[in-house]
Amino acid sequence: MNIQEFGDKAEALLAAHQLDELEAAINEELRAQKPEAVIPSDPARLWLDYYQARLYWARQNWRAAGSSFRKLLDQDLPVDLRARVLRWLGESLHYGGQWQEQIGVEQEALVLSSVLDDDSTRPAIYNLMGWNHLHRSRYQEALGAFEHALRLCQGTGQKEQEAWSLNNLGVTHMRMGDMVKALDAHQASLAIRREAGLRLHEGRSLYHVATVLVAQGHWRQADKYLRDSEAIARETGDQIGLSYVMFMRGQWEKGQGQLDRSLDAYWQSLALRTAVGSPSLIAEAHWALCDTFRMLGDWLKAADHAEQAAKAWRDVVRPWAAPAVNEADPAEARSGLSG
8 A cells, every 4th residue: 555645545535525435445445455464553554544533533423533543642653643643633622522631632733743844734733722712712812823823824725724724713703702803704714615625614614604694683694604504514414514504593593583493493403413422512502492492481491401501511521531520611611613
């Protein structure tokens, strides 16, 4: 197996979100290997295991991805591969809501990328560091990290990371109440993703533009962006992206006074988030259902969803590999689509 050629092929398939084709390519290479000739630290097998973990991640099975990346870290990895594994383990922990563990992983990944002078991984690491700050409402620190990530990837051809950095800046500006800067950043991210053919992420940018328009009270404009985002999420099989679209649809319907339609959208969002298994997102959906039932005067259902939201928030701080030792601070569990 030519590792470089397979790596280039795998990265291209991941960028195009051709996941079935990547799975077939991995299985073909695995079948071609002679089991008796494979040793645990065989370079070809390590890279195949790495792309298998990336495949789990791309399919939004972050717990399986995290487990696979951890198993790789137990091996004697080349330094460049270890840096990549740490970067993607950090992303798995980020999306899975394991933010405390994510910090240590990012720090080691940043050290290795600096040693290797590897600018291909540093923008992603700084973006993840920015999200750690954002989860804790440290907005200035988040801005600094996202702006640094943007500077690192501009002019290097890393369009996906450049667009992600702009996306994250847009989310931060919105949290800070600067809707003009938020909209500018999301529209710049959308333009890059469209030009680069990043279809799944184009849908997510459309969603983010819609969130700003909703916050500004531009309901009709937001409706068009939401519809386009939903169509792309369904086309690309982006379950987590679709869950955000349906959640925002619930917000949109609530703003129009259509509470029954709002409930239907929230229920769809909850089902998608439950399937993905992200406690912070599940909590957010339950809390939205609680608030809507409260507005309808159904206090028992509102209380039930408040209790389920509290349970999910506690799960946010429960490490994947250990029982919970603390209760979650609901403010820490506030979520936002980071893609």
